Amino acid sequence: MPRQFQFRTVDGVETVQIAVRGRQVLARPMLNFGPGYTLDERAALGLRGLLPPAVNTLTEQVRRVYQQFRGQPDDLSRYVFLNQLQDLNEILYYRLVADHLEEMLPIIYTPTVGEAIQKFSSTFDRPRGIYLSIDDAAGMDEALAAHGQGPEDVDLVVVTDSEGILGIGDQGVGGIRIAVGKLAVYTTAAGIHPLRGIPVVLDVGTDNLDLLNDPGYLGARHARVRGERYDAFVAQFADAVRRHFPHALLHWEDFGADNAHRILAAYRDEQCSFNDDIQGTAAVVAAAALAAVRAKGERLADQRIVVHGAGTAGVGVADLMRDIMVQEGLSEKEAESRFWGLGSRGLLHTGAPMRAFQERYARPVEEVSGWDGAGRYDLAEVVRQVRPTVLVGTSAQPGSFTEAIVRDMAAGCDRPVIMPLSNPTSRSEAVPADLLRWTDGRALIATGSPFAPVEQGGTTFEIAQANNALVFPGIGLGAVAVRATRVTDRMIAAAAQAVAERTSAGRLGAPVLPSMRQLRAVSAAVAIRVAEAAVEEGVATRELEHPLQDIHELMWQPVYPTVEVVDHIDEPSARTTEPGREA
Template sequence: MPRQFQFHTEDGHETAQIAVRGRQVLARPMLNYGSAYTMEQRDALGLRGLIPPAVNTIEQQVARCYGQFSMQPTNLAKYVYLNSLQDLNEILFHRLVAEHLEEMMPIIYTPTVGEAIQEFSSTFDRQRGMYLSIDHDVDVEGITSALAAYGNGPDDIDIVVVTDSEGILGIGDQGVGGIRIAIGKSAVYTTAAGVHPMRVLPVVLDVGTDNLALLHDPNYLGLRHERVRGERYDQFIDAFVEAVKERFPHALLHWEDFGATNAHQVLERYRDEICTFNDDIQGTAAIVVASVLAACRAKEEKLSEQRVVIHGAGTAGIGIADLMRDIMISEGLSEEEATARFWGLGSRGLIHTGGKMRPFQERYARDTAELEEWKADDDGNYSLEETVRQAKPTVLIGTSAQAGAFHEELVREMAEHTDRPIILPLSNPTSKAEAVPEDLLEWTDGKALIATGSPFKPVVRDDATYSIAQANNALVFPGMGLGTVAVQATRLTDAMITAAAQAVAEMTTVGTEGAAILPSMKDLRSVSAAVAERVAEAAAAEEGVARLILENPREEIEKLMWTAEYPEVQVVDEIEKPSPRPTDPVSKPARGSIGVRSMGDDSPLSRWRPRFPGRKG
């Protein structure tokens, strides 16, 4: 069957070619502009009588929707409302979120999305994204066939966001409901970085669940057996990667909320094979390191001068340590000296030689010989309190999901040994935060430099107002994705991630009393553009990474960023197929259109991106 509609962008001007009529138009979220259709467009598209007679601007629609949003009684109800709006009119959804970003980001993303994931099976209404099952999509052929059913051709997807739902936020294994974290991340790519909403594909890999509540829930929509592990799991992941490479050969593969062991193993296995990254490891590391770099700027100190305690040295914690260590080495420390500046704590306290640990934690294990004067607890473990007393950290990072772990005595002990302690209670949701900013400022006499995982209101203390930075991955991963897409990178490298962290750290006003150490979420769009520019430059500096070299990165990246405006409508009887893409193995062209196809139309589709004067790498 022929394609039904197509978007085309040229010199920043977007056009929607529409070959369907009547209710079929309104049934497609990217075409349903509702009351914004003019009378002439309604006649041409067969919409007369299907829409109330008033013709509204998108601004009027946003105002009406914001009123409806504000009437919702709970955050979960607000999430459901926005989810329904996205399924009805996707452009209006993105415009509404963009205009109320600070208020709505915590709804479509953390922390509210965690509650929505837990309620997935009971609130499920309309399919979005891809659901791949280890029991049914067992090989490359089966997964490729499933991906093809989504209706996108080889050049239609820029980013695939995938989760297996084992390590969702702070709530653990959520089975098939994890699709909502992939959907949320996809929406952030669009809102924050202007990646076209049709060019991001959310995917959940259903390998079962160990969550007994889900397995006994009669409404549960996922596989009803325990989580598959070992060789069969590895084969499924490998088949998925091969299928993505085959179906979407130029896409960035974004891993999200995998369990700690699998997250590291999967990343290490594929990071040198395809363009990929893990947001929990590398994205979290980038925003936390950005926070610490900005705080160091406020103290006029180097990162390599800091002593770092990480409470919760799992997937995120070790990723943070790895990136910080790399920067310390770049500042002149040896690898051994840099590693010695970290103390990581897991579920059994301080990670040390002879103790139980995961392979990816081993490089940060403290030598038992240096702990001879430390006091162990009754189980022979070294506590967070003992670690802070002995290590005298200047930086304290919490990724433990242990509410209140950074208590008054601990914080005051830390503050005795550093004038301006850097304290980051990062665990989500808010109920799991290691401390709250108001207490941290009280216990340090207002001297603490703070970033949190969840949003907190400003704190007023001694006639000064302290804005609290939110170390939200959304400040880095959308820009990293956009920069990677802009240069058509073959890999997302450590240097590109470091560039993202440095870009965010440099966008702060560290000299002002009470100023947040990170940019505000309301500036997310400009932050993403700045991150993308630096990431693109870092990719271009590494041999063989950037397929396309941008002549003017700032201008060309801004041209790439999609905005939530209704495009010009062209009513057509059929949509012409774009010319097939060249087979040039070095670079793929900047392309101008994207559409959704019915099965049977296997012609390649051009990109939504505008044409810009780049040169091939």
């Protein structure tokens, strides 16, 4: 089909060419500026009489929709409102979110998106993204083509199979909303153009009995397919992405623990791909740890680190911290010896059952044979024996960092680094107020959920949120900027270093991570470092002449572009952000 509209950026100026007229203009979220169109533009586009007579600036429109947002009764209603706004006027949506980022990020992303995902099949809205069913694998190429983008039009594909959604597990086809939410953060934080990203759900069935027994469920109504057929479907998808969108970064999101590690290992050296639950979580937690230990005047390599919840995220955190320790001078074996990981059966140790990706952190059974615990070795016993300096919580076990455990830890080091990271707040291993009270204000804290500042001993402590949004948008932007052929460990470590450098954690009460208010600047800093690391690693296919300026110019701004009314769209001669074809 011929192109209907096209966004182009030349010399930093964005223009939209529009070849449709009248109601067709207002039916497209990226073209529906509403009363933002001037009277001359309305006349040229056939909009006379289709809009109220007043002309509003984007700032005036933001003011009006923000009042509507504030009038919603609860967070889920706010999510629905923003979702509807995105379907109506996408540029206004992104401008609203950007202007109120700290307030709205928890609505469009975690934690509110989790509730929206659970209610996916009970709500009716405009479908976004691509739904690929294992029961129609033969139609995959047709489904990808139906989205309308060509091989030069896509920078980013976010895909989930919905097995490990946030802290709520298997959510079947509703997981598409986490992919949509991730792309919204990529756009808001890193300026990835909203029309250069595609959200995808791989529907392989669900083991969620509530969904299978819900007559309104919209996904494949059978148990999850596993084994060879599942692997073949994922391989078919990865190959299809390479063929349809050869320059796109493939972002794997919320896969189950076993599949997440297997898939990342299988494809990370074949194409530009990245798993946020493993590598993104690792980067932001490593950033917090780096900032915290630097505030103490120490190195990461000097620490004793206990990871409570050594699953997908926990082992990813340990792997990246190990890599940084190696950069600081340790051997890989020495670095691995700095970690004690606890899984669902207690401390990982030789001879105990565990997953393959956990084995490198298993402690020798001879080391722990004299400990209490009858072979299980729970968190309290591990802390008592190890006296860790860093305690990481990715267990989803609320309250597991008890007063006794924290006081034991604090007795062994002056400034304990404690990170209860499990989401949502109800699953947090501890709350900051308790941690500061139990350590007399000495703890350096990062949490998975947002917490208000805490008064302790006459000092106001700002609580850092280890939100992946601090790293994954910049990783994506950096990889896209240099068209990286893959995402390397060094690029992930560079992201962590970039975030750690933007803190003032040495000041008492200061957070060990940047505020979400700084998200766009942080994303740009991360992108620059990631792009530079890609060049150094030899995986960049183009270099940036002026990294800071080049990254800045790549970041899309949510403003109405210059309108060019045309009768037809020529094939692009400049960087195109939207194919504008009718499916």
